[in-house]
Amino acid sequence: MAIAVGLAAAIGGCLGILVHRRPRATGVALAVTGGFLTIPSYALFGLLVPVLGLGGAPTVVALTMYGLLPIVRNTIVGLRAVDPAVIESARASGMGRRERLLRIELPLAWPVILAGLRVATLILVGVAAIAAAVNGPGLGEDIFAGLARIGSATALDLVLGGILGIVALALLFDLVYAAVGRATISRGLRG
Amino acid sequence: MAETPISPAAPPPAAAIRLEAVTKRYRGQAEPAVDALTLEVRPRELLVMVGPSGCGKTTTLRLINRLLDADEGWITVDGEDTASLDPDALRTRIGYVIQQVGLFPHMTVAENVATVPRVLGWDRARIARRAEELLELLGLDPADFGDRFPRELSGGQAQRVGVARAMAADPPILLMDEPFGSLDPITRARLQDELLRIQGSLAKTILLVTHDIDEAIKLGDRIAIVDRGARALQVAAPERVLSDPADDYVREFVGSGAALRRLGLLRVRELEPGHWPALPRAAERHVVRDELIASGRPAALLLDEAGRPWRWVTARELERGGEPGTEPGVPASAELTPAATLHEALDAIVRGGVGAAAAVGDGGALHAIVDLEAIMAAADPSRPSQRTAGGEEAGLVRS
Ligand SMILES: Nc1ncnc2c1ncn2[C@@H]1O[C@H](COP(=O)(O)OP(=O)(O)OP(=O)(O)O)[C@@H](O)[C@H]1O
Ligand SMILES: [Mg+2]
Numbered sequence: 001m002a003i004a005v006g007l008a009a010a011i012g013g014c015l016g017i018l019v020h021r022r023p024r025a026t027g028v029a030l031a032v033t034g035g036f037l038t039i040p041s042y043a044l045f046g047l048l049v050p051v052l053g054l055g056g057a058p059t060v061v062a063l064t065m066y067g068l069l070p071i072v073r074n075t076i077v078g079l080r081a082v083d084p085a086v087i088e089s090a091r092a093s094g095m096g097r098r099e100r101l102l103r104i105e106l107p108l109a110w111p112v113i114l115a116g117l118r119v120a121t122l123i124l125v126g127v128a129a130i131a132a133a134v135n136g137p138g139l140g141e142d143i144f145a146g147l148a149r150i151g152s153a154t155a156l157d158l159v160l161g162g163i164l165g166i167v168a169l170a171l172l173f174d175l176v177y178a179a180v181g182r183a184t185i186s187r188g189l190r191g
Numbered sequence: 192m193a194e195t196p197i198s199p200a201a202p203p204p205a206a207a208i209r210l211e212a213v214t215k216r217y218r219g220q221a222e223p224a225v226d227a228l229t230l231e232v233r234p235r236e237l238l239v240m241v242g243p244s245g246c247g248k249t250t251t252l253r254l255i256n257r258l259l260d261a262d263e264g265w266i267t268v269d270g271e272d273t274a275s276l277d278p279d280a281l282r283t284r285i286g287y288v289i290q291q292v293g294l295f296p297h298m299t300v301a302e303n304v305a306t307v308p309r310v311l312g313w314d315r316a317r318i319a320r321r322a323e324e325l326l327e328l329l330g331l332d333p334a335d336f337g338d339r340f341p342r343e344l345s346g347g348q349a350q351r352v353g354v355a356r357a358m359a360a361d362p363p364i365l366l367m368d369e370p371f372g373s374l375d376p377i378t379r380a381r382l383q384d385e386l387l388r389i390q391g392s393l394a395k396t397i398l399l400v401t402h403d404i405d406e407a408i409k410l411g412d413r414i415a416i417v418d419r420g421a422r423a424l425q426v427a428a429p430e431r432v433l434s435d436p437a438d439d440y441v442r443e444f445v446g447s448g449a450a451l452r453r454l455g456l457l458r459v460r461e462l463e464p465g466h467w468p469a470l471p472r473a474a475e476r477h478v479v480r481d482e483l484i485a486s487g488r489p490a491a492l493l494l495d496e497a498g499r500p501w502r503w504v505t506a507r508e509l510e511r512g513g514e515p516g517t518e519p520g521v522p523a524s525a526e527l528t529p530a531a532t533l534h535e536a537l538d539a540i541v542r543g544g545v546g547a548a549a550a551v552g553d554g555g556a557l558h559a560i561v562d563l564e565a566i567m568a569a570a571d572p573s574r575p576s577q578r579t580a581g582g583e584e585a586g587l588v589r590s
Contacts, residue, residue: 083291083293083296085289085290085291085292085293086293086294086295086296088258088289088291088293089287089289089293089294089295089306089356090295090306091258091282092256092258092282092287092289093282093283093287093306093307093310093356094279094280094281094282094283094307094310094311095279095306095310096279099310104295107297108295108296108297186296186297186298186340187340188296188297188298188299188340188341188342189296189297
């Protein structure tokens with residue numbers, strides 16, 4: 001799952017940077033990544049398994065696809081929200097396109113991008129549970145194992161354990177993101 | 192930039208910035224924002240471009256450092272055609288204070304100031320030294336302000352940082368877009384004074400933009416009055432624009448208070464002093480009274496032992512004698528200096544209530560007495576002086 005978040009961040013971030021100045025491209029990027037989210041997970045796995053086989057690969061690809069929208073969207077929103085006066089100052093200071101992006105625009109958009117990463121992570125924690133269905137690793141295995149044996153003594157324990165595990169994981173990630181935010185967002189941007 | 196000695200035979204210095212029939216049309220706009228503008232900024236002068244909102248001032252500045260490219264005409268900076276230069280390299284040679292200040296909110300004040308030196312790859316120690324130096328130059332204590340973020344600054348402090356950032360790499364040219372806009376009048380006046388002080392010692396080539404004619408008159412070595420499309424109607428020294436406006440538009444723009452505005456340009460030391468009796472306080476009363484009556488003035492100034500203005504007295508007060516233990520007349524204010532503007536002198540005269548005010552030199556000794564007549568004569572040179580030529584010099588005191 002961490003791999004999927006990382007991939008979604010890399011792909012989504014780059015996509016966002018590429019399209020944020022072009023309204024038409026922005027529309028397409030958001031429509032496509034939004035479209036991914038509307039594909040029911042079973043259907044998506046169903047499409048991917050024949051191509052990639054069972055196991056880790058389809059899980060990672062599917063999760064990456066689900067994680068893209070919030071990251072792309074927030075990257076675009078964050079970059080667009082950068083004050084044009086600030087960009088004008090950066091240009092007037094002789095900063096090239098790359099330098100401007102790395103030193104000015106991305107640091108300013110970072111709080112919004114980070115919020116996108118957090119949402120993507122939470123979505124993926126939820127979706128990852130289903131990964132079990134295609135034999136990928138995940139807490140979902142326990143839930144499905146429990147559901148499969150419903151009625152037996154241990155079934156409820158397994159299901160509850162799985163669900164609690166997922167909730168705990170979500171909370172844990174939230175804490176991690178809060179800490180990352182504190183460490184990486186400039187004090188000048190915090191209220 | 193090396194200083195070249197000016198010999199009588201030397202050709203006039205090449206323009207630092209020259210715009211030649213420059214036109215810029217924004218997409219979708221019928222009227223060009225800048226319409227065939229020809230303008231020259233001389234080396235080391237502070238040229239103020241003044242005109243109404245939307246007349247193309249910001250556009251002109253953005254054309255010079257190539258944040259925009261001109262549709263027609265050409266622009267040279269230090270004799271080089273800007274179209275042939277790398278825009279980023281050009282921009283590191285031209286400091287730009289943008290209208291909206293535009294500090295980088297995620298960087299500290301010191302980091303903001305260090306922007307261009309960092310782009311130029313200066314080493315860390317030099318950058319840090321330079322940032323401190325500039326904050327001090329602009330009256331911000333580096334120890335206090337260096338580590339603050341822009342959101343922790345007042346409007347006036349932010350504008351100072353904006354100016355410091357533009358000056359960081361010591362560019363020979365500065366473009367300043369309403370650098371003191373949206374400030375209260377007191378802060379604005381203080382920052383204007385500081386700019387004049389800094390310019391007095393650094394002598395940069397500055398093109399400053401404003402829509403405030405008073406600011407233009409106060410700051411400019413020359414001012415360029417522009418209309419829609421940045422059309423330059425008159426480019427001249429401020430005194431010239433006030434006394435001899437090029438056309439009706441300029442006259443209207445300068446406003447009905449042109450004569451009054453000239454008072455902000457002239458200094459007390461340039462005045463012909465008024466002939467008022469000024470005597471030591473120890474002088475016999477009848478001596479003072481005789482001089483006062485001979486002068487035809489309503490009051491005489493008494494000076495203390497150090498020659499500082501002490502009290503103004505009228506003939507009646509002298510005659511009455513006064514009770515022992517009380518001093519005659521009213522205390523004389525001694526706030527006016529030879530460097531004060533006539534505006535300030537007029538203020539002092541009106542507040543003093545005597546019809547004149549004492550200007551003092553170093554140490555507080557009387558320099559000259561300034562009166563309304565002298566101010567009126569200076570404000571309107573065309574007006575014949577009412578002073579009698581070769582008048583009685585007896586009462587005139589000059590340092
Ligand atoms: N990016 C732009 N796109 C289209 N039109 C623009 C753009 N920027 C400015 N204009 C127009 O060009 C004209 C000149 O604008 P400019 O910003 O140069 O005026 P200004 O003299 O600086 O005004 P102000 O004193 O209000 O700052 C205005 O009519 C403005 O509406
Ligand atoms: Mg403007």
